[in-house]
Amino acid sequence: MRNLIDFLIKYSTWFVFAFYVILSCIFLFDKNPYQHHIYMTSAGKLTAGIYDLSHNITSYFNLRETNEELQVQNARMEEELLGMKARLQLYEERYHADTMTVTEPLRPFRFIIASVINNSIHKPYNYITINKGAKDGIRPEMGVVDQNGIVGVVNIVGDNYSRLISLLNPNFRLSCKVKGNDAFGSLVWDGKDPQIALLEELPRHTVYTTGDTVITSGYSAMFPEGIPVGIVSGSEKTIDDNFYTLRVTLLTDFSRLATVRVISSDISDSIRKVETDVNEEKNKN
Amino acid sequence: MAKTALQFILLYIVMVLAQVIVFNHICLFGYAVPLVFIYLIIKLPVTMSVNLVLTISFLLGLTIDIFSDTQGMNSLACTILGALRKPVLRLYFPREDEMSTPQPSFRSLGMSVYLKYVFSISLIYCALFFFIETFSLFNPLRLLIKIASSTLLTFIIIIAIDSLTSRRREKRL
Known part of the structure; x- marks a missing residue:
């Protein structure tokens, strides 16, 4: 027993180090953003309160x-x-x-x-x-x-x-289509340029030209159909021949939200x- | 002792606030991000026990993580940095007992040793952080540019902060 305690004290630094590393790794590999706890995110009371304070000042800039x-x-x-x-x-x-009976607009x-x-x-x-x-x-x-x-x-x-x-955020995929066309694909960001996202899994027969508008498809319940998302700026090479991947210049300027x-x-x-x-x-x- | 502890708690709060409110929003040329809060880890006294250094580093990383929604990236990098801090310092300055004050600074280590120490720490931290960050979206060239530019920016800002604070302290003496 004595030896064990001596051993623990002698190498305590390593145990402390391993403990913190494992704890960080548990946070790190919990990739699903829907499972994050509120106190571990910027929506917590203290964190958001501080951001709110600084926002009160910086919101005038843009x-x-x-x-x-x-x-x-x-x-x-x-x-x-x-x-x-x-x-x-x-x-x-x-x-x-x-x-005519006037109905409440839908x-x-x-x-x-x-x-x-x-x-x-x-x-x-x-x-x-x-x-x-x-x-x-x-x-x-x-x-x-x-x-x-x-x-x-x-x-x-x-x-x-x-x-x-x-x-x-590559965790977020949005169902979108090229305007004037009913074929839909999913829009995802590739982590490089904050102004460009990729519209993936678009069927091969879709007709598009550079400069077409990309809109939401309305297949997900989050967004109604037809909200503009971006403009087609080119296509990417894909390994899979059955689908197109388009490069989409986003309309939202995320640096000035x-x-x-x-x-x-x-x-x-x-x-x-x-x-x-x-x-x-x-x-x- | 209590005074130094209070000073470090204050520095902790100031560093976290500075990082999340100001420096997190800086991104020069789409690559260089200053990670200035490691200044606290740089400044911890050499005589402090390694366990305490690791704990402070981990908590600092965790606080930054919570603010910037980076789930464990900073806490892992900070913990490793806390462990590597002493070996790095020993590399440039083998005789710890010859330091005039236990806190690493221009005066206690000398200009060139201190600059080398700060640069190494910044480089290690930026390398660790961006390597962890790009686990899933791997792009070697982009990663290298990010590490190099961020290290340089972090280094410059930390030296600037340091020269400002140390001058003030000398005047007071």
């Missing part, structure tokens, strides 16, 4: 650019609105407004506005922290967009803060409910 982008988007929406109004008027005239998607308080673009696996959490109605696996395009998906939700998996919108969707809730119901049925049988 206001000019953000404002311009919003103006552009506003103008586009106004045009769209005018077009819609004109069309509505046309229909009203055609069907005699007084006999609004399956709602937006929650949030500010980005921490963000990175140069790491192999990037995450974003925002200042809205469960109290504001945010749930895991909600999609997030900004005024230009897709940003990411909600991953870990705290009371007042949540962490997103950025589109610049400021205000984002979290998509809260009733559809995704109902889809998930159906899916869990089906799974439960399976489990029963």
Whole structure:
């Protein structure tokens, strides 16, 4: 016994070293971002609080650019609105407004506005922290967009803060298609350039040209169909001859993310409910 | 003793805040990232027990990990760095008992030894960190450029911080 204690004391440094290395490796090889504990991420109370403080100061820096982008988007929406109004008027005239029952417009998607308080673009696996959490109605696996395009998906939700998996994270695959074409592939970042992602597994027969817009396919419940994601800038060589891989220049400027919108969707809730119901049925049988 | 402990706790907090709020957002030319928080590990007294150095290094790495969502990368690299710190110092400065103060600095080690020591530590840390980081997305050339540029940037910033703080301390004396 005495010898054992002597041995332990003599080589205690090695044991301490091995203990910390093993502990770090356990964290390191826990690759699935959905299993991270909230206190180990930037959505924790203290960490997010500190980021929130520094965000209060730095958020003023990019206001000019953000404002311009919003103006552009506003103008586009106004045009769209005018077009819609004109069309509505046309229909009203055609069907005699007084006999038509006005139905509540179908609004399956709602937006929650949030500010980005921490963000990175140069790491192999990037995450974003925002200042809205469960109290504001945010749930895991909600999609997030900004005024230009897709940003990411909600991953870990705290009371007042949540962490997103950025589109610049190889753990996140997004179902996308080239506009005007129904064949879909999955968009994934390859860890190199924060402005370029790859659209993989696109069927060989898909017709595309450089400069085409890539939009979301709507097959995942997180994003509605037709949100612009990026622009086709070329193709990559692939080993597998049956599929194309396209290089896509992303529309979202991740280095200047400021205000984002979290998509809260009733559809995704109902889809998930159906899916869990089906799974439960399976489990029963 | 209590005063030094307090100083190190303060340095710990300042380093973590500086790293996560300022230096994490710097990425020169898409390659060079300053990893300045290892300044704390560089500055720990030589007389401190290795177990304590390892513990402090691990906790420092873990704190940075939690802030920057890097799950264990910094804690692993920091632990290894904490273990390698003494051998590296011994390589350039074999006679520890001849140091005027136990804390490594320009004055206690001399200009050239201290510069070599800081450079080696930065190089080891950047090499470890980027090697761990690129486990899955391996690209040798990019990795080498990243390590070299980040080492240089980290080294320059640490020396700058050091010359600022040491000058202030000398004035006070």
